[in-house]
Amino acid sequence: MSTTTRENWTSKRNFILAAAGSAVGLGNIWKFPYIAGENGGAAFLIIYVICILMIGIPILNLEILLGRETQKNPVGAFKQLSTNPLWQYVGGLGVVASFTILSFYSVVGGWSIAYMLEAINGTFKGFENPQVAGEFFNLKNSNANWVLGFHTLFFLITVGIILSGVRKGLEKVSRYLMPLLLLILFFLVFQGLFLPESEKGLEFLFAPDWSKINAQTFLLALGHAFFTLSLGMGAMMTYGSYLSKKDDIVHASNIIAFLDTFIAILAGVAIFTVVFSSGYSPTAGPGLVFHVLPPLLAKLPLGYIMSIMFFLLLSIAAITSAISILEVSVAYLMDEFSFSRKRATSIMSIAVYLAAIPCALSFNVLSDVTLNIGAKPYTIFDIFDYLASNIYLPLGGFFIALFVGHAWGVDKAIKGLLMGDSNNSRFGNSIFKNATVVSVFGFLVKFISPLLIFLVFLYQFGLI
Numbered sequence: 042m043s044t045t046t047r048e049n050w051t052s053k054r055n056f057i058l059a060a061a062g063s064a065v066g067l068g069n070i071w072k073f074p075y076i077a078g079e080n081g082g083a084a085f086l087i088i089y090v091i092c093i094l095m096i097g098i099p100i101l102n103l104e105i106l107l108g109r110e111t112q113k114n115p116v117g118a119f120k121q122l123s124t125n126p127l128w129q130y131v132g133g134l135g136v137v138a139s140f141t142i143l144s145f146y147s148v149v150g151g152w153s154i155a156y157m158l159e160a161i162n163g164t165f166k167g168f169e170n171p172q173v174a175g176e177f178f179n180l181k182n183s184n185a186n187w188v189l190g191f192h193t194l195f196f197l198i199t200v201g202i203i204l205s206g207v208r209k210g211l212e213k214v215s216r217y218l219m220p221l222l223l224l225i226l227f228f229l230v231f232q233g234l235f236l237p238e239s240e241k242g243l244e245f246l247f248a249p250d251w252s253k254i255n256a257q258t259f260l261l262a263l264g265h266a267f268f269t270l271s272l273g274m275g276a277m278m279t280y281g282s283y284l285s286k287k288d289d290i291v292h293a294s295n296i297i298a299f300l301d302t303f304i305a306i307l308a309g310v311a312i313f314t315v316v317f318s319s320g321y322s323p324t325a326g327p328g329l330v331f332h333v334l335p336p337l338l339a340k341l342p343l344g345y346i347m348s349i350m351f352f353l354l355l356s357i358a359a360i361t362s363a364i365s366i367l368e369v370s371v372a373y374l375m376d377e378f379s380f381s382r383k384r385a386t387s388i389m390s391i392a393v394y395l396a397a398i399p400c401a402l403s404f405n406v407l408s409d410v411t412l413n414i415g416a417k418p419y420t421i422f423d424i425f426d427y428l429a430s431n432i433y434l435p436l437g438g439f440f441i442a443l444f445v446g447h448a449w450g451v452d453k454a455i456k457g458l459l460m461g462d463s464n465n466s467r468f469g470n471s472i473f474k475n476a477t478v479v480s481v482f483g484f485l486v487k488f489i490s491p492l493l494i495f496l497v498f499l500y501q502f503g504l505i
């Protein structure tokens with residue numbers, strides 16, 4: 042299929058569900074709770090929400106807009122909007138980022154499916170405590186075939202959806218799975234709130250510990266804001282490229298950002314109420330979900346069902362995001378080289394699959410291959426995660442803000458954002474009819490976003 046027959050979403054509602062499906066992922070359920078846990082709970086939450094409001098939402102609007110304006114993948118979008126070929130590299134960076142993220146993402150996605158099957162098997166009942174569960178996790182991961190096998194299964198599901206196209210694949214999956222995800226999450230939160238001492242979990246999430254806040258926290262919060270909203274690598278641009286001009290981007294972005302933040306907080310509530318009511322410490326790093334939770338979930342009144350639901354939730358979140366990551370590279374090949382969807386998907390998935398193998402092996406065969414960043418040894422898996430969240434995505438966001446603010450022009454962006462029916466005066470695009478909103482937006486895009494991201498980079502490389 043070539044660009045002339047570009048598919049599009051059937052409705053704005055379905056676009057929102059697909060984009061929210063992209064945003065709501067492992068970042069919300071696997072990453073957010075442990076990052077918040079290790080960095081001061083609510084104090085982190087506040088900084089994170091500020092990053093979402095000041096940088097995340099403006100860039101989300103811009104990405105969707107650049108996609109819709111050009112009806113192109115990130116590389117093609119920049120090519121169309123600017124005569125300076127350098128900007129295309131920003132789109133190219135997105136394609137590289139999509140490789141990097143999917144490499145570690147599909148490993149965690151594979152774990153989620155594996156754990157859902159273990160939950161169905163009733164394995165978690167046998168875990169005395171999180172330590173035993175941790176040993177089980179490490180033992181499983183020491184087997185390269187186990188990790189590679191589930192990673193491959195997760196990958197095949199992702200590829201299958203992409204092959205079905207925008208309407209029959211991306212849209213359909215999100216339309217059914219996102220409401221299911223919310224339903225499961227509500228159920229888990231509801232159950233969590235009724236556990237003894239659940240208020241300790243809430244206090245942990247909602248009472249700020251400012252002593253844990255330092256410059257590093259800002260870096261994490263900003264990196265996570267990009268990661269969780271799927272920004273900086275063209276995923277939202279690609280999804281925006283399947284959107285029609287009559288849809289209100291501002292309204293859609295507000296809903297997507299709200300849903301994403303709301304779901305991350307709900308996931309935090311679901312997880313911390315269980316952890317605290319069992320008397321455990323939440324600062325367990327990335328293992329929180331795979332070490333600490335399984336035995337605790339299994340001991341709950343509806344433990345068997347709860348465990349299955351939790352890992353089903355995690356798998357759904359991972360799949361609806363992974364498809365948006367792969368779609369960036371597939372759209373790139375389809376638009377730029379006029380490949381059919383089938384051909385583009387086959388080429389890209391083989392390439393990404395191969396790139397992901399070292400990540401899967403970093404828990405066993407390649408576990409000794411590490412790089413010290415600061416004082417901490419990073420495995421290949423950690424490096425891919427670090428590169429994506431802390432470098433590629435913020436860098437992509439930096440250039441997108443710079444492009445709109447200083448090359449393409451904020452007034453063109455505002456004009457574009459005002460296009461599309463708005464029947465919502467508070468959260469829709471008619472807020473851009475207000476001169477103050479327009480100047481605040483312009484100021485954020487032109488100066489604040491690039492400056493803050495730049496400062497975070499300087500800090501990251503030890504330059505300030």
Ligand code: PHE
Pocket residue numbers: 063064065066067068069142267268269270271272274276362363365366
């Ligand atoms: N937003 C997804 C999550 O939170 C991850 C993602 C990043 C998806 C970048 C697409 C692009 O898990």
